[in-house]
Amino acid sequence: MSSSSIPEHLQWTGDDLAGAVLTGEQIQQRVAELGETISADYGDTPPLLVCVLKGAVTFMSDLMRAVRLPCDIDFMAVSSYGAATKSSGVVRIIKDLESDIAGRHVLIVEDIVDSGLTLNYLRKYLGARKPASLEVCALLLKEGEQKVEQTIRYVGFTIPSTFVVGYGLDVAEKYRNLDGIYTYQGEGS
Numbered sequence: 802m803s804s805s806s807i808p809e810h811l812q813w814t815g816d817d818l819a820g821a822v823l824t825g826e827q828i829q830q831r832v833a834e835l836g837e838t839i840s841a842d843y844g845d846t847p848p849l850l851v852c853v854l855k856g857a858v859t860f861m862s863d864l865m866r867a868v869r870l871p872c873d874i875d876f877m878a879v880s881s882y883g884a885a886t887k888s889s890g891v892v893r894i895i896k897d898l899e900s901d902i903a904g905r906h907v908l909i910v911e912d913i914v915d916s917g918l919t920l921n922y923l924r925k926y927l928g929a930r931k932p933a934s935l936e937v938c939a940l941l942l943k944e945g946e947q948k949v950e951q952t953i954r955y956v957g958f959t960i961p962s963t964f965v966v967g968y969g970l971d972v973a974e975k976y977r978n979l980d981g982i983y984t985y986q987g988e989g990s
């Protein structure tokens with residue numbers, strides 16, 4: 802697909818991107834819904850939102866403003882991918898939480914679940930610290946790719962299994978700053 806099929810404000814991306822998987826507007830609408838649901842579900846037990854850096858940073862910043870509860874936030878950084886577009890299956894903790902999560906209601910905020918290996922590792926890692934509850938809110942779930950069976954309480958969208966960029970998601974650190982989510986068709990895809 803040529804660069805003319807993507808919006809004008811994204812022409813600088815050249816031929817790396819195919820069509821939009823989700824527009825910025827679609828994402829904003831769904832994030833608002835997720836915020837409402839989370840607010841209703843947690844009620845008087847506000848969650849600690851744990852953003853998984855870097856990919857979930859955009860989602861986190863929108864979602865936290867859509868949650869109408871006095872929730873706290875914290876950050877973890879993990880690395881499961883190199884510059885390539887396939888999961889290595891090896892998860893490395895680059896930055897740990899600052900908060901003590903024992904007895905707290907923790908909601909992990911993730912950008913995308915592909916094989917599920919990253920999330921599976923994180924759940925075990927954080928679960929060992931005895932939170933009162935541990936749930937996941939993932940913006941995207943890649944259809945049919947999960948290698949580990951798990952329950953994801955909040956899912957924004959289920960998408961076909963192609964490599965995507967934008968709204969926090971990158972390829973070799975590029976394209977995190979796009980407002981929507983696009984299929985990547987550049988080198989290595």
Ligand code: IMP
Binds near residue numbers: 915972
């Ligand atoms: P998993 O361990 O295979 O589920 O991969 C999870 C992590 O890999 C996500 O948190 C993302 O950071 C990254 N990832 C997976 N699929 C994509 C994609 O299509 N685009 C960008 N990053 C991705």
Ligand code: MG
Binds near residue numbers: 855856857911912913
């Ligand atoms: Mg991630």
